[in-house]
Amino acid sequence: MNVPKIGIIISSTRATRVGQQAAEYVESIAKKRTDLSFEIVDLRDFPMPFFDEVASNAYVPSTNTIAQAWQKKVASLDGFIFVTAEYNNSITAALKNALDYAYPEWNRKAAAYFSYGSAGGARAVQHLRDICVELQMAPVRQSVLIMGNDFYPIMNGQKQVKDLPNLEPQVTNMLDQLSWWATALKSARESK
Structure with missing residues (x-):
């Protein structure tokens, strides 16, 4: 059996997002391992419209070509690390939309979470765990959360994610x- 392929999903598409550097940080630690392989998957590369299919692709094939490419990408991976911001106590709209555009491709795969925000993104992660369970995924227990006091200097450009030495053991x-x-x-x- 080949080692499992893990997608590190950047779930914010905003111009001022922290997700890119957070994903690169996770990847820098992850690439030291030989038991898994990793790739960063950026939702900016899959600009799907708001979900407007007849039904979930669990029942009816998607007609949107970008959604079809997204489904192939998700299908090619064996697990996921969702790098997510917390927006209004939940996940980003872009991530929810991306989750909705696939169904069988997520099934029976592992999910982990790296989040950030005023409460460390904990509320977003909780919502995401519930969604992952509905998608028949297996969420892992350990999440990595960057809390407000550490997050605000990163958000304001005064620090980088890699400047937080307490994160590596958690990752x-x-x-x-x-x-x-x-x-x-x-x-x-x-x-x-």
């Missing part, structure tokens, strides 16, 4: 859990 723990679940679920999917 490593998250990746350990993700590796177990992604490997177990990949093996189970391939044995069918």
Whole structure:
């Protein structure tokens, strides 16, 4: 069995987003591992319109060509790290839209979370966990949250995510859990 492929999803598409540097930080730690392979997946590269299909692609194939490309990308991956901001106590609209445009492609895959915001993105992660369960994903327990006192200097350009030394052990723990679940679920999917 090849090592599981993990997508590090940048879920904010705003010009002033922190998501890019956060994803690159996670990738810099993740690439030290040999039990998983990683790629950054940027929602900017999949500019889907607001969901306007007849139904979920669980029931009816999508007609939008960008959505079809998105579904192929999700299908090619064995697990995900969602790098998400918290907007109004939840995830970004772009991420919710991207989640809605695929269904069978998410099924039986592991999900982990790296978030940031005034409450560390904890409320966004909780909503995202609930959505992932509905998509038949397996959320890992360990999340990485950048709380307000650390986040505001990053948001204001005074610090970078990589300047927070307390994050690396948390990311490593998250990746350990993700590796177990992604490997177990990949093996189970391939044995069918």
